Structures are given as C-alpha cells and as structure tokens.
Amino acid sequence: MNVARGYARNYLIPRKLAEIATPGKIVEFQRRERRAKGRARPACAQAEEHTETLNKTVLTVAAKAGEGDRLFGSVTAADVADAIKAARGFTIDRRKVRLEEPIKEVGTFMVDVEVGEGFVASVKVIVSAE
Secondary structure, eight states, rough: OOOOHHHHHIITTTTTTTOOOOHHHHHHHHHHHHHHHHHHHHHHHHHHHHHHHHTTOOEEEOBOOOGEEEEEEEEEEHHHHHHHHHSSSOOOGGEEEEEESOOSSSSSEEEEEEEEEEEEEEEEEEEEEE
C-alpha cells in the first residue's frame, strides 16, 4: 500500500507499523506468508474433524430441578464446554459456545459451537433433572 511520505516517516515507521518495501523485505514477507499457510492447513483439518465429531455428539447435563422442570441454577456456556471436554476429550473455549442465554429448564436444546474459523458445529444438549 502506498502512503504519503510524511505519514510513513513521522508516524508509521517510528511506531513499527510499517517498513519500507525493499526487495529483501518483500521476499521475507512472502516466505512468512507461505509458512503461515503451511501451519494453517493442519489446524483447518483438525477443526473440520472436530466439527464432524461434535455434530454427531449428544451431551447430557444433569442439574438440580424444582417443580415444573425449572432448574435451580442454570446450564451455562462453561458447563457445555466442560461437558464437551469430558465427552470428547478436546477443549473448547466457553466464549465459543453460542448460547443466547443460559438454559434454565429441563429439555433438549441445540447449541452452536464455534470450533475454528469458519467451522460451527451443532451439539445436542439434553438437560435432565438430578
């Protein structure tokens, strides 16, 4: 990208936000890009595999319930992430579990889980009373 010389000299280069595009720097940048793409392929394949596994997964979460099948507490995204780790053995960040709001009643729910960039799995969660 081309920017004004003064902007580059006074702002971008001193803050190390940009460098002057020399032939050596361009070659180095292309080499880093190829390495990054090479590392991204196995991660992408693993995310696809985890997505397929989670799409077939049915989780059962037990919680204390009162009258009318209302839970005393709630089943949160962290509870779903812990259940995935216990059932399948891989860690999902609780922030990647897409729950509109915590589950507060007994029943069956479909929960979307973001496994990787562009990979979203739907996990069936059955909340049962203890």
